[in-house]
Amino acid sequence: MTILIACLSTGKGTWGHVSRLVQDGTWDKVYLITNAYGKENFNKNEKTELIDVNMQQGLKELRDEIKEKLKDKLDGEVAVNFVSGTGREHMALIAALLQLGAGIRLMALTKDGVEEV
Numbered sequence: 001m002t003i004l005i006a007c008l009s010t011g012k013g014t015w016g017h018v019s020r021l022v023q024d025g026t027w028d029k030v031y032l033i034t035n036a037y038g039k040e041n042f043n044k045n046e047k048t049e050l051i052d053v054n055m056q057q058g059l060k061e062l063r064d065e066i067k068e069k070l071k072d073k074l075d076g077e078v079a080v081n082f083v084s085g086t087g088r089e090h091m092a093l094i095a096a097l098l099q100l101g102a103g104i105r106l107m108a109l110t111k112d113g114v115e116e117v
Contacts, residue, residue: 001028001076004107007085007093008034008042009055014084015042017109021081022048025107025114031073033066033085033093059092067096074100079107079116 004027006018022030022045030048032038039050053065078097082090097104106117 002026002079003028003074003076004030004079004081005070005093005097006030006032006081006083007089008032008038008050009085009089011084017083018081019043021083021107021109021114024109025079027079028076029073031070033089055089059088062089062092063095063099066093067099070096071100074102078102078104080104081107083108 004022004025006021008015008018018032027047032042032044032048032050033053034042034050035055036052039052042050044050051069053062053069055062057065080093080097094104107114108117
């Protein structure tokens with residue numbers, strides 16, 4: 001089972017990248033770390049769960065909230081994408097995943113399709 005986890009936050013055009021990555025990849029499950037705006041406005045498919053977190057809190061608090069919300073969801077190979085979001089959000093996500101014991105593969109949408117980078 002391959003799970004995609006990605007930030008869905010700020011950055012011009014990044015929602016389009018995440019959307020295509022979700023659509024074009026062969027994921028069993030997709031978890032998008034976002035805020036209330038993203039949860040309300042992103043067009044998701046049946047395999048996608050939008051996880052609403054408070055992006056304004058401190059780095060360790062954000063890490064802990066992400067970790068708490070993902071802890072029972074990591075039951076396979078974990079692919080991660082960091083195209084959308086800020087460096088602080090990315091640090092919190094990767095720290096949460098590592099603390100949960102997940103090995104990760106970095107995935108992106110390239111001119112050749114969905115690929116590991």
